Amino acid sequence: MRTKLYRLWFAVALFAGVHQVAAQAARFFRIMGPTATTITAFEADGTLVWSGGLPGENYTVQTVTSLPGGTNWVDYVQLPAITEVNTNQLVSLSTPASMAFIPAGSFTMGDTLDGENDASPTNVYVSAFYMDINLVTHSQWQLVYAYATNQGYGFDNDGMGKARNYPVQTVDWYDVVKWSNARSQNSGLTPVYYTDSNLTQVFTSGDTDTIYVDWNATGYRLPTEAEWEKAARGGLSGRRFPWGDTISESQANYSGDTNLYSYDLGPNGYNPIGLLGGYPDTSPVGTFAANGYGLYDMAGNVLEWCWDWYGTSYGQPTTTNPTGPATGSLRVVRGGYWDYYANNARCAARNVDLPSNGFNYSDGFRCVRGL
Secondary structure, eight states, X not given: OOOOOEEEEESSSEEOTTOOSSOSEEEEXXXXXXXXXXXXXXXTTSEEEEEOOOTTOEEEEEEESSSSOGGGOEXXXXXXXXXXXXXXXXXXXXXXXXXXXXXXXXXXXXXXSSOOSSOOOEEEEEOOEEEESSOOBHHHHHHHHHHHHHTTOOOSOOOBOSSTTSBOBSOOHHHHHHHHHHHHHHTXXXXXXXXXXXXXXXXXXXXXXXXXXXXXXXXXXXXXXHHHHHHHHTTOSSOSSSSSSOBOTTTOOSOBOTTTOTTBOOOSBSOHHHHTTSXXXXXXXXXXXXOTTSOOOSSSSSEEEEEEEOOSSSSOSOSBSOOOOSOOSOEEEESOOTTSOGGGGSTTOOEEEOTTOOOOTTEEOOOEEEO
């Protein structure tokens, strides 16, 4: 398929074409799809302008860090063509510190690789957002927790972690939602979660399932299940893990069992990295390689709380920015963890927990922000 390649330089500013100014790294993009396309410009804010799209069809932006790309091109994001000429932001120069920009686009949520009965493939569109590069650490939790308790916040659990740079765990869903509000206020941002429909009473204490969300606020919040899976896949389409279809303990902190799963390359047993420092067998955040969006620990280490109530099927109440069922009894947790097998660490694997369960050494979280 004919396409025009563009080279993107990351520096103090963003430049299209092959112009280099104080370049730190380079990335090339191309568009693949059912019709021939041409990238006509990369604007200064990271917006891609491209033509030749057939309205209603999906196109895949692929990326590589050096040319010729050969077989090294990897999927970055799927874009629906709205008109013959389209504009889509691929990168952001204003990404908050310690967060990654996740570009807007469509993706296939779920897969049929392993017979999941609650993860039927569904095409979902998710708007652009920012996500924490790392899981929230114990030290990060403590800093915001201290601020929050001084501001009248009430938590069910103090939160635990093996050391400062290890993920916080033993925090329930209500804790992390309130903590996200406190993080927003401590950063001078508008909180996201409220106890009234007028969005005036910030959710700071108690355990209530009647929470109102200001989805337009730019404060910190939990990812929706769809946002989490899109980010976890790192731009790859239909793969079992954020990097491909097999897993080993050199790539994630999980409990290996090569006899149970053909895609588990092991070795068997707990990951030696997690065993350092004693129980629980979590590992320092950022220990393993990042995925295509620069996110760490999207498979293994600790499970991650999401906003959604658990339910089937996907795409509720809409396949554009779905937020999950309106009610439920269990909240979604994603990503696998140190004490379980490779099947739990798959991008499509769905896990659940009671929102009031703050005694689980497997549950942690990370935050997202809207643009």
